[in-house]
Amino acid sequence: MDHPLLSVQDLTVQFRTRAGTITAVDRVSFDLAEGETLAILGETGSGKSVTAQAVMGLVPRPAGQVTGGRIIYDGTDLLTRPPSEARRLNGTELAMVFQDPLSSLNPVLRVGAQIGELFRRRRGASRAEARRKAIELMDRVGIPAAARRVDDYPHQFSGGMRQRVMIAMALALQPRLLIADEPTTALDVTVQAQIMALLADLKAEHRMAMILISHDLGVVAGVADRAMLMYAGRVVETGELREVYETTAHPYTRGLMASIPELDGPRERLQPIPGAPPDLMRLPSGCPFRPRCAYATDICASQPPTLAAVPTRPDSHRAACHHAEEVLADVVAG
Amino acid sequence: MTAYLIRRTLFAVFVLWGAVTIVFLVLRLVPGDPAQLILGSDATQEEIAQLRDQMGLDRPLPVQYGKYLSDVVNLDFGDSYRYHRDAMDLVTERFPATVQLAVVATVIALLLGISLGVVAALRVNRLTDRLVSVFALLSQSMPSFWIGIVFILVFARQLHLLASGGKGGLDRMILPGITLALPFIAILIRLTRSGLLDVVHENYIQTARAKGLSERVVILRHAVRNALIPIVTVTGIEFGKLLGGAVIIETVFAWPGVGRLLIDSISARDYNVVQAAILMIAGGFVLINLVVDILYGYLDPRIRLGR
Numbered sequence: 001m002d003h004p005l006l007s008v009q010d011l012t013v014q015f016r017t018r019a020g021t022i023t024a025v026d027r028v029s030f031d032l033a034e035g036e037t038l039a040i041l042g043e044t045g046s047g048k049s050v051t052a053q054a055v056m057g058l059v060p061r062p063a064g065q066v067t068g069g070r071i072i073y074d075g076t077d078l079l080t081r082p083p084s085e086a087r088r089l090n091g092t093e094l095a096m097v098f099q100d101p102l103s104s105l106n107p108v109l110r111v112g113a114q115i116g117e118l119f120r121r122r123r124g125a126s127r128a129e130a131r132r133k134a135i136e137l138m139d140r141v142g143i144p145a146a147a148r149r150v151d152d153y154p155h156q157f158s159g160g161m162r163q164r165v166m167i168a169m170a171l172a173l174q175p176r177l178l179i180a181d182e183p184t185t186a187l188d189v190t191v192q193a194q195i196m197a198l199l200a201d202l203k204a205e206h207r208m209a210m211i212l213i214s215h216d217l218g219v220v221a222g223v224a225d226r227a228m229l230m231y232a233g234r235v236v237e238t239g240e241l242r243e244v245y246e247t248t249a250h251p252y253t254r255g256l257m258a259s260i261p262e263l264d265g266p267r268e269r270l271q272p273i274p275g276a277p278p279d280l281m282r283l284p285s286g287c288p289f290r291p292r293c294a295y296a297t298d299i300c301a302s303q304p305p306t307l308a309a310v311p312t313r314p315d316s317h318r319a320a321c322h323h324a325e326e327v328l329a330d331v332v333a334g
Numbered sequence: 335m336t337a338y339l340i341r342r343t344l345f346a347v348f349v350l351w352g353a354v355t356i357v358f359l360v361l362r363l364v365p366g367d368p369a370q371l372i373l374g375s376d377a378t379q380e381e382i383a384q385l386r387d388q389m390g391l392d393r394p395l396p397v398q399y400g401k402y403l404s405d406v407v408n409l410d411f412g413d414s415y416r417y418h419r420d421a422m423d424l425v426t427e428r429f430p431a432t433v434q435l436a437v438v439a440t441v442i443a444l445l446l447g448i449s450l451g452v453v454a455a456l457r458v459n460r461l462t463d464r465l466v467s468v469f470a471l472l473s474q475s476m477p478s479f480w481i482g483i484v485f486i487l488v489f490a491r492q493l494h495l496l497a498s499g500g501k502g503g504l505d506r507m508i509l510p511g512i513t514l515a516l517p518f519i520a521i522l523i524r525l526t527r528s529g530l531l532d533v534v535h536e537n538y539i540q541t542a543r544a545k546g547l548s549e550r551v552v553i554l555r556h557a558v559r560n561a562l563i564p565i566v567t568v569t570g571i572e573f574g575k576l577l578g579g580a581v582i583i584e585t586v587f588a589w590p591g592v593g594r595l596l597i598d599s600i601s602a603r604d605y606n607v608v609q610a611a612i613l614m615i616a617g618g619f620v621l622i623n624l625v626v627d628i629l630y631g632y633l634d635p636r637i638r639l640g641r
Contacts (some may be wrong), residue, residue: 098540
């Protein structure tokens with residue numbers, strides 16, 4: 001990976017609230033190669049969505065602010081450019097699909113107009129041309145009777161169809177990087193699979209790089225090349241998807257894996273991770289996962305763990321845990 | 335749609351009946367006898383009694399009310415005691431002047447109020463926003479009659495730029511129009527600003543930004559129309575109020591509208607004219623509300639298409 005498409009280095013995003021400043025994203029680094037798919041995984045509030053917002057320049061201001069790090073896209077640091085200039089990459093180079101397609105589509109504009117405006121505003125296309133392209137795209141993402149539905153409003157579509165509209169919009173100008181933030185969370189289970197299949201399909205067709213954000217390790221399994229797990233704004237484990245899933249080296253990842261039901265395994269009780277997601281206002285000393293962790297010892301309270309190579313695949317697999325080897329041994333033992 | 339229109343029409347009839355009834359009762363409950371007022375203070379009891387008999391004022395209230403309602407249904411609103419002419423004619427003669435002024439004031443208010451509100455929202459908490467807020471506060475807190483007089487003194491007497499009053503072309507409507515528009519502008523500034531600041535946090539605004547649209551397009555195309563819905567309601571209500579006649583402003587600018595006619599007729603206990611004027615104003619209100627409902631549907635397809 002000598003020239004990654006996107007290189008995020010030590011990204012830090014903070015939010016000022018009435019009660020104090022919280023660090024939503026804490027020195028997060030990752031690279032993404034052209035055509036590669038990275039899954040960012042974690043519970044609500046782990047900082048995965050804010051990381052994506054930072055890449056798109058969409059961190060809600062003035063409360064939120066990128067306070068450190070670099071976001072290097074195709075060789076230039078987006079954070080050093082004025083926001084209006086960085087935003088010009090959105091839509092053409094970077095695109096995003098959001099979690100809730102209903103609230104993410106403008107309720108008072110026809111879907112055709114919302115897709116078409118990318119061609120009209122960004123490419124100077126005529127009204128008729130934009131409409132024709134919108135129909136084409138709607139057809140491509142699997143919306144039946146696209147030529148008729150192009151004049152409908154978002155509320156007239158089902159959840160799955162709305163997400164297809166969002167995807168059509170994101171793909172309109174053939175971006176090189178697509179960020180999908182929990183694209184299937186708001187949808188029915190049967191529709192989830194269809195949308196994931198569509199995303200995988202389009203990714204292959206356009207050779208796009210993709211960042212897939214999810215709290216569900218199962219959803220991303222078939223699509224992602226690599227996985228990055230976040231907890232309390234920090235990266236706790238990262239590596240190729242297979243490594244992370246099969247030779248898990250962080251207790252948090254292990255906990256998330258244990259909360260996925262298995263159909264063909266023995267019928268056991270699902271094991272949720274004990275405790276609640278951390279309060280970013282009052283993080284414990286040392287390792288933020290410590291209070292919920294079965295492996296925690298004294299060192300976890302005194303020293304925050306840093307990302308270190310996992311011995312089985314030291315070149316790509318890394319975890320931030322003082323007890324990584326114990327976790328790994330337990331996982332391998334089953 | 336047909337069922338909807340029938341429902342609206344029935345409702346409108348009910349509202350008009352209510353307005354007419356309340357005015358009828360209130361006029362007869364307040365002290366003051368039209369016969370006495372017409373004949374003056376030196377009239378004898380006999381003369382007054384005779385006139386009351388002629389006007390039907392000596393009959394029991396339910397009888398008077400019944401006759402009045404049946405007359406109204408037949409579009410007979412009675413004559414003015416003062417002018418000895420058809421009461422509704424008097425009102426309809428004055429109505430265009432009031433409507434003109436209301437339209438001018440509303441157009442000024444919409445243009446200035448919405449654009450200043452958008453500017454304030456775009457520059458929230460900065461100097462521009464503060465200045466706009468101060469302007470809104472001043473517009474709302476200075477009494478209209480005083481602003482009207484100041485405008486006349488400055489623009490008509492001192493600068494000789496605009497006419498101070500009387501009916502005429504657009505130039506004569508500017509000063510009373512702005513005077514009437516000012517408090518309305520203040521409401522619109524606040525509504526537009528707060529509405530936009532709410533809408534800006536909606537997810538679809540984030541989507542618009544993710545599409546790389548310029549901030550101008552994001553606000554004007556994606557945000558303003560969603561923020562406009564409460565503005566339509568308020569505009570309807572305020573326009574309706576203006577149709578009721580801007581009594582004080584019409585007096586200050588010598589504008590021959592319904593407001594002045596109404597006040598004069600109330601003082602003179604000119605029952606028929608008051609009743610006709612109120613009916614007209616209530617009718618205007620009902621009509622505006624219908625237009626507002628239709629506009630909602632235009633602005634928000636979720637209402638238009640049902641859901």
